[in-house]
Amino acid sequence: MIEYNIVMCGVGGQGTVLASKIIAQTAIRNGINARVGETHGMSQRGGTVISHVRLGSEVYGALTPEGHGDCMLAFEPVESMRYMNYLRKDAFIVLNSHPLIPTSVNAGLATYPKFEIVEKELNRVSKNVISTDASKIATEIGGIISLNMVILGAFSKIPGCPFSADEMKKSIKELVKPRFVDLNLRAFDEGVEAYN
Amino acid sequence: MLLDNKPGLVELLMGNQAVVRGALEAGVSVACTYPGTPASEIGDTFAKNAEASNSYYWEYSTNEKVAFETALAGSWSNLRSIVAMKHVGINVAADALMSMTYGGNVAGLILAVGDDPSCFSSQNEQDSRNYCRFGMFPCMEPSSPQETKDMVKYAFDLSEKFRLPVLLRQTTRSAHCSGNVEYGSIPETRNEVKFTKDKLHKAVLPSHAYKLHPDLIARFSDLKKDICDSPWTRLTLSGKFGIIANGLTGNYVKEALHYEGIENISFLHLGITYPLPEDTLRKMINHCDKILVVEELDPITEETLIRLAFEMGKNIEIHGKDVLPETYEFNTRIVHKAILEVLSKKETVSCQGEDLPDQSVMPPRFPVLCPGCPHRATFYAIRKAVPKGIYPSDIGCYTLGIQPPLNAVDTCVCMGGSIGTGAALAHFNKEDIFATIGDSTFFHTGMPALVNAVWNKSKVNIVLVDNSITAMTGQQPNPSCGLTSTFGVHDEPILPEKVAEAVGVKFIRVVNPLNLKETTEVFKEAAAFKDGPTFIVSRSPCCMMKGFQKKPIVHINTETCISCKICTSKFSCPALIWDEEKKHPIVDETMCNGCGACIEVCPVGAITSKKEQ
Numbered sequence: 001m002i003e004y005n006i007v008m009c010g011v012g013g014q015g016t017v018l019a020s021k022i023i024a025q026t027a028i029r030n031g032i033n034a035r036v037g038e039t040h041g042m043s044q045r046g047g048t049v050i051s052h053v054r055l056g057s058e059v060y061g062a063l064t065p066e067g068h069g070d071c072m073l074a075f076e077p078v079e080s081m082r083y084m085n086y087l088r089k090d091a092f093i094v095l096n097s098h099p100l101i102p103t104s105v106n107a108g109l110a111t112y113p114k115f116e117i118v119e120k121e122l123n124r125v126s127k128n129v130i131s132t133d134a135s136k137i138a139t140e141i142g143g144i145i146s147l148n149m150v151i152l153g154a155f156s157k158i159p160g161c162p163f164s165a166d167e168m169k170k171s172i173k174e175l176v177k178p179r180f181v182d183l184n185l186r187a188f189d190e191g192v193e194a195y196n
Numbered sequence: 197m198l199l200d201n202k203p204g205l206v207e208l209l210m211g212n213q214a215v216v217r218g219a220l221e222a223g224v225s226v227a228c229t230y231p232g233t234p235a236s237e238i239g240d241t242f243a244k245n246a247e248a249s250n251s252y253y254w255e256y257s258t259n260e261k262v263a264f265e266t267a268l269a270g271s272w273s274n275l276r277s278i279v280a281m282k283h284v285g286i287n288v289a290a291d292a293l294m295s296m297t298y299g300g301n302v303a304g305l306i307l308a309v310g311d312d313p314s315c316f317s318s319q320n321e322q323d324s325r326n327y328c329r330f331g332m333f334p335c336m337e338p339s340s341p342q343e344t345k346d347m348v349k350y351a352f353d354l355s356e357k358f359r360l361p362v363l364l365r366q367t368t369r370s371a372h373c374s375g376n377v378e379y380g381s382i383p384e385t386r387n388e389v390k391f392t393k394d395k396l397h398k399a400v401l402p403s404h405a406y407k408l409h410p411d412l413i414a415r416f417s418d419l420k421k422d423i424c425d426s427p428w429t430r431l432t433l434s435g436k437f438g439i440i441a442n443g444l445t446g447n448y449v450k451e452a453l454h455y456e457g458i459e460n461i462s463f464l465h466l467g468i469t470y471p472l473p474e475d476t477l478r479k480m481i482n483h484c485d486k487i488l489v490v491e492e493l494d495p496i497t498e499e500t501l502i503r504l505a506f507e508m509g510k511n512i513e514i515h516g517k518d519v520l521p522e523t524y525e526f527n528t529r530i531v532h533k534a535i536l537e538v539l540s541k542k543e544t545v546s547c548q549g550e551d552l553p554d555q556s557v558m559p560p561r562f563p564v565l566c567p568g569c570p571h572r573a574t575f576y577a578i579r580k581a582v583p584k585g586i587y588p589s590d591i592g593c594y595t596l597g598i599q600p601p602l603n604a605v606d607t608c609v610c611m612g613g614s615i616g617t618g619a620a621l622a623h624f625n626k627e628d629i630f631a632t633i634g635d636s637t638f639f640h641t642g643m644p645a646l647v648n649a650v651w652n653k654s655k656v657n658i659v660l661v662d663n664s665i666t667a668m669t670g671q672q673p674n675p676s677c678g679l680t681s682t683f684g685v686h687d688e689p690i691l692p693e694k695v696a697e698a699v700g701v702k703f704i705r706v707v708n709p710l711n712l713k714e715t716t717e718v719f720k721e722a723a724a725f726k727d728g729p730t731f732i733v734s735r736s737p738c739c740m741m742k743g744f745q746k747k748p749i750v751h752i753n754t755e756t757c758i759s760c761k762i763c764t765s766k767f768s769c770p771a772l773i774w775d776e777e778k779k780h781p782i783v784d785e786t787m788c789n790g791c792g793a794c795i796e797v798c799p800v801g802a803i804t805s806k807k808e809q
Contacts, residue, residue, distance in 0.1 A: 011561065021208065021374070028208050028376050035340075036208075036374040039316060044593065044667065044740055046770045047563040058454050060339070060447035062373035065455075065528035078561070081553040101784075102561040106764040106774045107601050110559035121553035135786070144786040 001032055003056040004162055005064040006155075007086045010075025011100050013045040015148035018175070019073065020051045022152060025171040026163050027055045037062030046103070050083050055162060071158060073151050075134075076100050077118040084125045092128045092158045094151060094195065098135035130154065132194045138187055145180075146187035153191020165192060198241065199249055201382045209377040211370045212237035214341040215308050218348025219278050220249070222304070223383045226270030228255045228263045230640065231669035232282030233317040234371040235310030239280050240670060246682050251386060255681045256672055259611070259640040260285035264292050264307070271301040272398060274390040276352055278306040283324050285309070288611065288641070290327070293361070297331050298408040299397035300359030300415065303387055304352035308364045310371045313492045313525040317368070317668075319591070319610065321523065323493035324365050328470040332416045333360040335470035336428065337443030341375040347467060349380070350428065358419045365469070367492065369525055370444050416471065424475040428467025431476055437539065438462035438484035440477075440497060442469045445490045445526055452532035456541075472500045481510050488538050489516035492526050565596050567771035568746070568789025570736035572597075573709035574661050575604035576767055576797065577734075578630050580712075581719035585628040586621055590614035590642070592634035593668040593738075594661050601768050605632070612641025619645065619654035619729065628723045629656045636666035636674040638692050649729045650700045657722045657730045660692050661709075663738035671741055696731040703730035710736050712796040739789045746790030749806050754780045756802035767797045 006023060008016045020036045027034040037052040052064045069087040074080030074095045087093075097115060104110045113121075122129050134154070138147040149172065156165040169185060176184050197207060198217055209217060215238050219227065229239030239256060246254040253270070257263035260281040270277030281289065286309060293307070312318040328335040336351055338344040344366065351362040396404050423429060439461060441449045446465040453461065462484055464476065469491075480487060481504060489498040498516035505512055519534040520526070536543055565572045575597040578587065589595055589605040590613060598605035607617060615638075618631030633642050638660055649656055666672040673679035678689035696704050703725045707715045715734065722730040737744045748771075757780040764774040764781050771787035772794060780802075795803050 013566075024208050024374060028206060033376055034208065034374075036210075037369065038372045038374075039368075045564075045566040046561070048561045058451070060450050061444075061528055062369055063527050065451060065532075067529075078558050081558050084553050100787075101773050102559050103564050103599075103768050103770055104560045104562060106770075106772065107768055108761070108765055108774075109600070112559055113557045117557055121557060124551045124553060139786065 001056040001162060002058050003054070003068070005069045005071070006053040007050065007064055007069040007072045007083055008053065008075070009048070009050045009072065009079045009083045011079060012047045012049050014075045015145065016049055016051050016075060019148040019152055020053045022168060022171045022175055023053045025175060026167050029171065030163070030167065033057055033059060035059055035062050048079055048082060070160065071155070073155055075147065075151060077115060078112065081118060081121050084122065087125055090126045090128055092160065093122060093126055093130070094154045094158065095122070095129055095131035096134040096147070096151060097131045098133045130158070130195050134191065134194070137190050137194055141186055141190055142183050146183055149184045149187035150191035150194065153188040154195035157192055157195055198245055199382070200379065203379055203381045205379045206376050207379065208374050209341050209345070210237060210372060210374045211338070211341050211344050211366050212372070213241050214344040214377050215280070215348055215364065216241040216245070217377065217379065218345040219306070220251070220382050221345070221380045222349045222352040223276055223386050224252050224278055225275035225386045226253045226267055226277035228257050228266045229280040230257055230260045230263050230285060231666055231672045232285050232310065233669055234312060234366070234368040235280045235282050235308060236669040236672070237371070238308055239672065243682055256674070258675060260288040261292055264289035267305060268292060268296055268301065271303045271305040272391060274303050274387050276304045276387060278308060280308040282318065283309055283311045283322055284318060284320065284610070286324060286327050293327070294331050295400045295405070297333055297360060298400050298405050298412050301355060301361055302359070302392070304355040305361040306348060306351050306355065306364055307361050309366070311365055311367045313367055319608070321493060323496070324363060325470045325496050326494065328363055329496070332412055333363060334419060334423070334468055335363045335365050336467055337365045337469045338370060338467070339443040339446050341373065341377050343443065343467070344370070345377050347428070358415050360415060360419065367444060367525065420471045420474065423468045423471070424473040426468055426473070429473045429476050430465040430467070431479065433462045433479070433483050435460035435462060436483070436485045438464065438480050438487040439490060439535070440464045440466065440480065440487060440501070441490040442466050442492070442497070445492060445531065448526055448528045448531035449490055451528040452535055455532065456535070466497070470496065472497060474500070474504060477501055477504050478508065481505050481508055481512060484512060486513040486538065487515070488519070488535065489514070490520065490526070490531055490534070491516070493522065495522065562599050563596055564599060564768070564770055565593065566739055566789070567769050567787045568739035568791040569593070570663055570709045570734070570739070570791065571661050572602065572767065572769060573712055573791070573793040574632070574659060574715065574734040575602045577709060577712055577715040577719055578659065579604050580716045582628045582630055582723050585630045586625060588614045588618040588621060588629065588631040590633040590637045592637055594632055594634055597632065601766050611637055612645055615642050615645035615649060615656070615658055618656045618658065619649035619652070622654045622656040630659055630719070631656055632659045632661050635660065635662040635664060635676045635692060639675050639690070643695060646696065646729070647699050654729050655726055657719070657732070660731065660733045662692060662733050662735040664735065665738045665741055667738045667740065671738065693731065693733050701729055701731045702727050706733045706735060708736050709734045710791055710793045712793055739791060748783055748785045748788035749790040749792055750783055750788065750794060750803050751806050752781055752783060753802045753804060754778070756800055757781070758800050758802070760799065762799060763794050763797050763803065767794060769794060
């Protein structure tokens, strides 16, 4: 593998960091060079977050160069739009359609766009968008905390995904606390199904 | 996992974790820190592994100066020592740092620093290499977690050879980058403890310092020669166009050259970025007719290169800050463009970017206090009690009180600055001054300013927003939380109100900010008190701490709600979402942390506790 770039974005507290680690760990166990770049903002929860997982022999830096992202895992609709500059034309986008309303909207300082608008805006860069309410799925099977696993399950299904579902599940078992493994694996499988 | 003594094992480590692994492989015996983003995980990793490793002394110190002194004492005791801090932490440690270089260290001493170009979580972008120039000690900059680990081992040897501390400079980008790291072995034994009395080198009296300054310059110039042959000075001479890059920025150069398919360039990838390997730079100048220097922030390498070219009488083209910014972190795209500009070439690799989503449809997502954060309630009460005050604040999560609609922070300059500036603002202004400072920041540098406020009879009101943890950097213990540096139970927490009492503050109260009405009354009482400073400890644990996460407890009574929006537009908890169609708030139960402060915010009692139903 020469270069494969995954951009993950969402809101602080949604579990993007663990999801990035699971993909990178899978790469390392398969002998592939990996970089994960995280951006920790000032707030512990509720701010915009982006992390990059970069795989391959010609990868050095932690950030996906603009226009070179092969895939985006978007945990929140508005946050997906914010980071489209990192993607190449027609990159694959896995989108959680469940919005998290920022305080700017609650305070009446801005409005949250309708989902059709989000989709239309994403389509400017890529028509390969698959979306579902992954938050709802996670909540139903036992906790919003497993949202990241639903998204990872979906990631395993996209064309060009470098790893099989089984390879990623192995890393989940390695990195997740033992008592949460079952819930997380179930969430992963739900993600595989939901985005099918 | 981090302690596995299995050479050849490959693991995914973050830059900050790689610092720790490198130190362990170098036989470190003393480690300490004051936490600061982006360097916090260095300390956290030492803390997490201290008991299992049982091979090093470990502490969270009360500030960076104390931490540096702890590491210096380790070095004096013949123990390899490392201290971690963020870039502005060096400003606090500088008093010790700038003098100890004269006498020099004994065992290896590493200052692991996290710089923050682009100010992701800092009040400035200061370039730590300037301290190396100022104090005459070397700086090393890794480009990957693997290099970070290997560099720390090298740095300990370098530090011992020249009796100078080595500054390991990561930036946010490298400190928080994870990657493959191949482990080496961890030695079974450590240096023996031995303090050798040597007044000349360990006591910098004026007469000693006078003698030692020439010695420092001599050691530094030996080091300058030595690093030309270092494995971290990586020179490839090829074409007449050359690029010089520092650790991290070398990554962007490699990627840009790969995208462009450019091969025949000369490349100097610096791992030791101060002092510069001048003989190596001269080789570059002799070989190239055009050189581009790729360094973030200050033009330190570029200026040295210009001086050397001038001394050599070589009239070559030198580029740097003419094509690259002097602010913010770089990335591949920025460096790519600069290379093309210097080569007068057009971009051949297409980067899409012409048709991006419309920015105007994206609502901003400001960094906010967490749902359930007790600071929100404290700020809300301050604004209620003293709507027209001046609000100095400090460094911590609570600086987020600056955001609308709370607007409860007017100034913030440095650690402890809220009390120092707040006390003085009270001398000069007629408004009530309400200064907010966190528990950890109070012990860091707030205490001397409190003594000053009492002594000089300031009427400042100090609100100690005590969430019983150092929260913003990721929940580290501090003297008031009743925890040890390894998160064990401490018998004797040091309480801020006891400190205030001991130094003679006459108005001291302890409140729970989640009781909003009572807290507001105490703030009003404080504002009316004029016999010296007041000190109110607003104490409620950080809602992100283990064991303090609660289930949602509130219920919105839609019949009673008068749609006044105070809860969403004035109190602004992210877990209260305004439903525009139904005209009342709803509780996002996935976010609500069950603090219950919003119950007292509602003017008509439409937010009630579930228990009361």
